Amino acid sequence: HPAVLPALVLMSALIYIAGRIIKKLELGIRDESADLERKLNYLFAAPTDFAAGKDLRIYKISRWFGGLFSIYFPAMIKLCARNELWWFADDVLQGILNLLRDGACYLLLIRMVLEGSITPGDFTMYFGAVAGVSQWLNDITKQVEKINRFSVQCCEFRDFLEMPDGFVNDGKECLDTEGNRAVDITFEHVFFRYLDAEADTLRDLSFHIRAGEKLALVGLNGAGKTTCVKLMCGLYHPTGGRILINGKDMSKLSRDEYYRLFSVVFQEANFMPFTIAQNVSGAMEDMDRERVKSCLELAGLWDRVQKLPYGMDSLLNRELNEDGVELSGGERQKLLLAKALYKKAFVVILDEPTAALDPIAENELYQSYGELTEGRTSLYISHRLSSTRFCDRILFLENGRITETGNHEALMAAKGAYAHMYEVQSHYYKKKAEGRPAV
Template identity: 40%
Template sequence: MSITSKAGTAENTKQTPAHSLGQNITYMISLAWRQRRSVIGLTLIMAAAAILLSLTQLFIVPSILGAVEAKVSVAELSVIILLFTGALIFLSAAQAYLASCAQFGRIEVRLTIGAMIQNKVLTMSYPDIEDPNVRKKMDKASMLVTSNSAATEAIWTTLMNLLKNSVEFIVFLSLLAALNPFMLLAVLVTAIVSFLVSNYLNGWGYRHRDEESEYSRHMNYLSESSRDYTLAKDIRIFGMGSWIEDVYNSMLRLYRSFIARGERIYIWGNIIDVLLSFMRNGIVYLFLIGAVIKGEMSAAQFVLYFNTVNVFTSGIGKILTGLSVLRKQSLDISAVREFLDYPETFKMEEGIPITPDLHIPYQIELRDVSFRYPGAEKDTLTHINLMIRPGEKLAIVGLNGAGKTTLVKLICGFLDPTDGKVLLNNTDIRTYNRRDYYRLFSAVFQDFSVLDVTIAENIAQTDENINTDMMKRCIGQAGLMEKIDSLPDGVNTHLGKVFEDGINLSGGELQRLMLARALYKNAPIIVLDEPTSALDPIAESEIYNKYSELTDGRMAIYISHRLASTRFCDRIILIAEGSIDEEGTHDELIARKGHYADLFEIQGRYYRKG
C-alpha cells in the first residue's frame, strides 16, 4: 500500500455545467413548490424579518441620541427605548422561530432529492452501474445530499441572505446618496477590492479541494479498514497494525503540510482586508467628523451615517460572497441533476411489456453474439451462437476468465451485445421493457446479496405483503427449516451484525437461503453463476442437485468451475478464449476426449486417494 501526494490535482479542469445558475434556482423552487411550498414562503418571510431587524438595529442608537439632543421628556425617551427594545426582541424571536420551522421543510426537499438519486441508482441500466465515469457522477451526487450544509439544502439560506442583503443595499444606498460622492465611491471601491482579493486568497482551499479530498479519502479508508471486523483476523495474524498506522501517519503529515500552506495564504488575505478596512474607515471618519465640526451634521446623523456606511460596506461583501456561494451551490446542484438526467442505455418503461408465466415455453437464443467491455483491447466473447430450449438445463463451464459470467450477463439482459442479438422467443430483448425482462429470471450469483435484515425479508426481497405460507414451503424445500426453527425469532431473526440479535449463517446455510429465495420468486428461468464456489465439491454437488430437483421443468442455466457438479445437466458447453469450444452431455464430452475431458481428469486427481 503506497500513497503519494497528489499535488498535480490542484488544477481543476474547467467544464461547462449542464445547467445554468438560473435553471438550477428554478429547479429547486419548482421542486419545493411540488414537495413543500412552505419552504418558499418561509424563505421570503425570514428575509423580510431579517431586513426589519437590521433596520431596527441601525436606527435605535441614532433615534435615542436624536431624542436626547431634542431634550424630550424622560417619559418620551423611555417610550422610544421600549419600542425599539420590544421590536428587537420580537424580530429576533420571530427570526429564530421561523428558522426552526423552515429547517424541516428544507430537510424534506433535500431528502426527496436523495430518494431520487437512490431510485436512479437502483433502477438505472446495468452497464451504467459498471461505468467508472457514471459511478463518479453517482458518488458525487450522493455526497451532495448527506448533510444540512449540502447545496441541496443550504441554497435556501443563501437565497434568503442574498434577498435580504440586496434589499438592504438599495435602502442604505438611498440613505448615503445625499453624502459626498467621493466618499461613497471610496467606500464602494475599497469594499469591492477587499472582497475580490480576500475571496481569491481565501478560495485557495476550494481551488485545491481535489488535493484535500485525496488526503481525506486515504485517511478515511485507513480509519475504516482499522475498524472493519472482517479484517481484524488478518491485521493480527500478519501484524498489519503498525503498517497501517505508519501509512496513516505519513498521510497525516502530508495533510498537515497542505493545511499549513493554506493557512499562510489565508493570513495574507486577512492582512489585506484589515489594511483596506482601515483605509475605508479613515476616509469615512474624516468626512463625517468634518461635517460635524462645520455644523452640517448632528451627532445623531453622524452615528446613523457611520453605522450605515459600515453596514453598507459589509453588505457589498455579503452580496458578492453570496453570489460566489450561490454559484458553487449551483455547480453542485447541476452535478446532482446531471446524474439524475443521465440517459438510460436500455429501454425501461417504454419497451414491450412482459408478464412472467410458468406455463409459457421460453426460448433464449444468442445469434452471432460478440461482446467487448469499454476500453478493452479485444472481445471477451466472439461469435457466440447458442440456443437454450424451453425446460432445458444448461451448464456453462470453463477456466476462470473464459467469459462465462459475461455470457450469463448477456442472457439475463444486464449487458447488450457489441455485435449480434440475444433473442427471447425470436424477439430481440432490446425491444422489451428491460425491468419486465428481469422478472423472468431467478438468479443466484457468486457475490449474492445478503442484507442485514430479517431472514424473511432476505427471502422475499421485500418487507411488505410477504406470503408466509409460500415462504415456509420454500424454506422447507431448501432444507433450512430445522435451522430456522431453532432460532428464537424464527424467520424474523436478523442476519449480520448490524443488529444486536443478528446471526451469521454458515456457507451451506447461506446457499440454502439463496435456494429458498430463488424458489420464492418462482420465476420461469433459473440462473446459478458459481454461487457455491466457496463450498467443498460434495456440498456444491448437493446444492446443485437440490436446485435441479426443485426447478424441474424450467429453463435452468448453471455455471461452475467444477465440472463434476453439472453432470446432471441436459447439455454442457465449454467456453474457452471467448468462444464455445465444446458442447454435449457430460458422457459425450468425456467420450470425445477433448478439453472438457482433460479438465475433468485434472480436477479429478485432487480428490482421488494417493
C-alpha cells in the same frame, strides 16, 4: 457622494469573483481528492471489519495497511491544506477589500465634516448608513460564497443522478411473457471491456439460450463468466454487439420489467437485518410462509432454521439485533439460494453460489434446484464441473470466448479443455475416496 454606492458594490463584486475562482480551483482537484478519499475509506473500513480480523492476524498484514495509510493520508492532508489555503487567501483578500472600501468611505465623511459640507448629525447618519450597507453586502457575498463552496459536493451528486442511462431504459417497449415461465436469450457478437483495461474481457461472444433450457457456463478463473452474467442482468452494457430477450434488444426494454425477469445468486452474500422469512421473501408482512419453508428445505437450510428459537422469524445481523443469528458462509449461500427460489422469475442464474459447500452437497443441491426450475430458463456457473452434468448444454469459456459447447458426454468424448479440467478435478476426489494422499 454618488461614487460611494458604486464603490461598495464594486468591492463586493470583486470578493464574489475571487470566490468563483477558488471554486474552479477546488473543482480542478475533485477527481484526485475523490480517489484518495476512496482509498482511505477502504483503509479505515477493512481493518475494522470483523470478518477481516483473522486475515489481519494470521498473515500479519496490519503493517501493510499502516504503510499504505502513511502514504495516502499525508497526500490527502496536503491536498486539503492546498484547498484551505486557497480559501484562506480568499478571506485575506476579502478583508483587504473591506478595509479599502470602508476606509475610503469613512475618510470621505471625515473630510466633508472638516470642510463643513455636512453637519456632525449628518456624519453620524451617513456613517451608520455606510456601515449598514457594508455589512449587508458582506452578508450577501459570504452567503453566495458558501453556496458556491457547497455546490462543489452538490454538483458531484447531480452529475451522478443525471448520468445518461444508455441501456435498460424506462421506455414503453415490453415483453410478451404472459402464460410463459421462461424467456429466450441471445448474445450477438458481444464485446465488453472494463474501464482503463488494456484488453476486452469478452470478445465476440455469441450464444443462444432457448426458453426453458438449463445452460452451464464453465471455465477457469478470469475467463469472463461473471462478467457475462452481469451483462445478461443489465448491470453492465456491452461495449460492442447486443443482447436480445425474446428477440428484443435489452436496451429498449423497461428497467423495472427487465429486472423482474431475473432471479440471481451472486458470489457475494448480503442480507438485511430483518427476519430470515423477510430476507427470503423480500416482503415485510405479505409473504407466503409455506413457500418460504419449501424454499428453505430445497436450499438445505430448513433443518438449521427450525432449530432456532424463533424459527424463520429469527432476526439476522447480531450487530444490530442483540438476539440476531450469525450464519456460516455455507449457510449464507444456502439462504441466498432460498431467496432466489422464492422469486418467481423467468430466468434463474447461479453464479458460483455454493463455493462454501463440499462438492457432494453442491451436486445434491443442484439436482433439487433443477427440479424446481423446471420450465424456466436457467444459467449455472461453477468451477466444479461435476455439478453441471444435469444441464442440457455446457459452454466452456476461455479468454472471453466460447471454445467448446455440448453436453457433458459430448465434451468428454471431444477430449478438449473441458475434459482435461474435469479429469483433474475427478482425479483429486478419486484419490481422496480411495484413502490415498491427494496431490
